[in-house]
Amino acid sequence: MSGKLKVFVTARLPAVAVNILRERFDVSMWDSENDIPKDILLEKSRGKDGLLCLLTNKIDKKVLDEAGKQLRVVSTMSVGLDHIDLNECKARGIKVGYTPDILTSATAELGVGLLLATSRRIVEGTNAAKNGSWGTWKPMWLCGPSLEGSTVGFFGLGRIGLAILQRLKPFGVKCFKYNTLNEKTKEFETEHGVTYATFNDLLATSDFLISCSSLTSATKNIFNKEAFDMMKSTSIFINIARGGVVMQDDLCQALIDGKIRAAGLDVTTPEPLPTDHPLFQLPNCVITPHIGSATDETRTAMAVLAARNLLAGLENAPMPSPYEL
Incomplete structure (x- = not known):
């Protein structure tokens, strides 16, 4: 033995x-x-x-x-x-x-990927090419918002959020904002080129809003109908952290009603998300199966x-x- x-x-x-x-x-x-x-x-x-x-x-x-x-x-x-x-x-x-720490870079890469997939409507474009919707050139077909000149907001700005921020700088983003439980030091903000915003201001001013927050009693379901109603109708919401920070039914309705333009999700509640979930039926919602760290x-x-x-x-x-x- x-x-x-x-x-x-x-x-x-x-x-x-x-x-x-x-x-x-x-x-x-x-x-x-x-x-x-x-x-x-x-x-x-x-x-x-x-x-x-x-x-x-x-x-x-x-x-x-x-x-x-x-x-x-x-x-x-x-x-x-x-x-x-x-x-x-x-x-x-x-x-x-x-x-x-180990998965910081990989998750940041996927965050940028979801942001580009939603803003440049890559999945919609791929499907159009496959299903025969690709016709003659149309001036505004499959257009989406540019990162250049935009305001990108971060809900939560830890290791992964900072890694995404650094990767987005070459795109010519005009302004980076963040909201966290504890405001960062001025030295931190200057070093990383980011400005603190209240949660309501983050919602109202972000063209792209990326949730990198952990799930706590304070953050659970914080992205709900009230939050989505405050966002720009042209804004894009990305969640790579925890599905529980989002009230999914409210997100689905916000996408249907045009309260926000699109969403990219690597996390959901539950996981896996049932294949008949309404979010899968929306062309302006890109969902990946929690693969943030999925590099070899x-x-x-x-x-x-x-x-x-x-x-x-x-x-x-x-x-x-x-x-x-």
Whole structure:
């Protein structure tokens, strides 16, 4: 019988990451990219010293109870921690590791991609070319707003928001604004060429509004009918952070009524969004399936960091990226 500590990995990860764990621990893994069913997650967590999980795995009190008192580390291959009962982990002395920073560039790239896809109506254009709607040249057909000379607003301006801002500067954006819980320093604003705005001002003046905010009690459903009513009818809304900051029915109605021009979403509520959801029927809404970090390099690096967090936590060494409970 192995005397090694036991860990469970909740999805098939790159071998380079799994091998880090196999060198030291008794590793079992859900060998699939499909979500592990909850009953199997409970079963496989039983008696484990460490868990390496994904954003889609709900690590709640039930899982922690099933794992047992010897569970010492939960390492997630994500920045978000909404899926982990952090209060329970803290109460039980369970260390938590996560993977911030690594996905910043990849997520920023997708944010810019969604902004361009909506403003330049790329999906509509692709569909027109495929379905025979591409006729003779028309002066204003499939036109959209330009980034050049525009005002871009950020709701939340952390690592990812700043990375998007830097990538948009070469487009000739006239003004960058932001709204966060805590106003940044003047030195920060000068360094990055950005100006603080109240939430209402951000809504009213942004040509492009990008949500990069975490989901908290203060931000939940903050983009609702009242918010969309305050936005320009020509504005475009992008959400790459958390679906829960948006009241989706209100967004759908705002797009139908022309309260805003278009939306690009990489996050929704729920995920996956049912294929019959009304948002999928709207030509002015582009939805991607939460692929912000989906580059080969980024996902592999996230898996490796998650493995190293688990390794360090179980060996009582400093985690490369701990979440402070």
